[in-house]
Structure formats: C-alpha cells, structure tokens
Amino acid sequence: MGRYVRSARFPIAGLVALLLLSGCGSEPRQMEANRYADDGYMGMSNSNPNFRMNPTHHNYTKDRQLMRQALREMDLDKRSTILISGAVATVTIHLEDLTPQEAAAIRSDAYLLLKGNVPRYDYRIRFD
Numbered sequence: 001m002g003r004y005v006r007s008a009r010f011p012i013a014g015l016v017a018l019l020l021l022s023g024c025g026s027e028p029r030q031m032e033a034n035r036y037a038d039d040g041y042m043g044m045s046n047s048n049p050n051f052r053m054n055p056t057h058h059n060y061t062k063d064r065q066l067m068r069q070a071l072r073e074m075d076l077d078k079r080s081t082i083l084i085s086g087a088v089a090t091v092t093i094h095l096e097d098l099t100p101q102e103a104a105a106i107r108s109d110a111y112l113l114l115k116g117n118v119p120r121y122d123y124r125i126r127f128d
Contacts, residue, residue: 060084063118067091070117074109089114089121094128103127 058066064082067089071077081092091110098106107125114123 063089063121066117067114070113071110073113074106076106076110084121087120087122088124089118090124090126092126092128098127 063084067082068077068080071080071091076093079094081094083090083092091114093106093110095106107127110125111123114121114125
C-alpha cells in the first residue's frame with residue numbers, strides 16, 4: 001500500500017506543476033491602472049465638484065455674479081432682483097408698462113441667457 005501512495009505522488013505533483021505553468025505560456029498582459037488626476041489631491045477635485053480646490057467650484061455669490069453677467073447683456077442687471085433658494089432661482093425684473101408680448105419676449109430671452117450661463121438652476125422669471 002505504501003508503494004501505491006508513493007507512485008501516486010508523482011503524477012499528482014506533475015499535474016499541479018502543469019497547471020501552474022500553463023498560465024505562463026499565454027500572452028503577457030499589462031494591467032492598466034486608473035491614474036489619479038495630477039491635482040495634488042489624488043483626483044479628489046475631479047470627483048467632488050464642491051471641493052474648494054476644484055476650479056469649477058461655485059457658491060451662491062459666484063452664481064449670482066454669473067446671472068447678473070447674463071442679465072447685463074440685455075441691460076437688465078440693474079433692474080432685477082435675484083433670489084436663490086436651493087435649485088430654484090427667482091429673477092424679478094422691474095420694468096414698467098410692458099405689453100404681454102414684450103414681457104414674453106423678455107422672459108424668453110432672459111431665460112435662455114440665464115440657463116446658458118448657469119444651467120444648474122430652475123429659473124422663475126417674474127415682472128414687478
């Protein structure tokens with residue numbers, strides 16, 4: 001019986017060696033590692049838009065400035081009030097004696113300019 005166990009060791013050891021070496025004959029593959037952006041924060045500024053070091057970081061003050069810049073193109077920056085509440089920005093434009101057609105045209109143009117400058121808000125444009 002001892003002789004049978006010794007002779008069985010060699011084929012088993014050979015099979016194990018064959019299985020281990022069979023992976024070595026395939027093409028060498030290089031692992032591709034995901035690299036972090038070279039921002040000094042291991043890519044955090046790209047993955048977290050509210051991180052202060054992110055160049056696209058905005059706060060309400062900057063957003064309001066961008067909205068005023070958009071309204072300045074229509075010469076409405078001095079005649080408007082902007083109220084930001086979460087994801088909704090209410091823009092009140094102070095103009096007198098507007099016909100409904102003029103108000104609709106101004107509302108449409110202002111909406112397009114505001115949405116183009118700061119697209120993250122839902123805009124409500126009112127007249128006072």
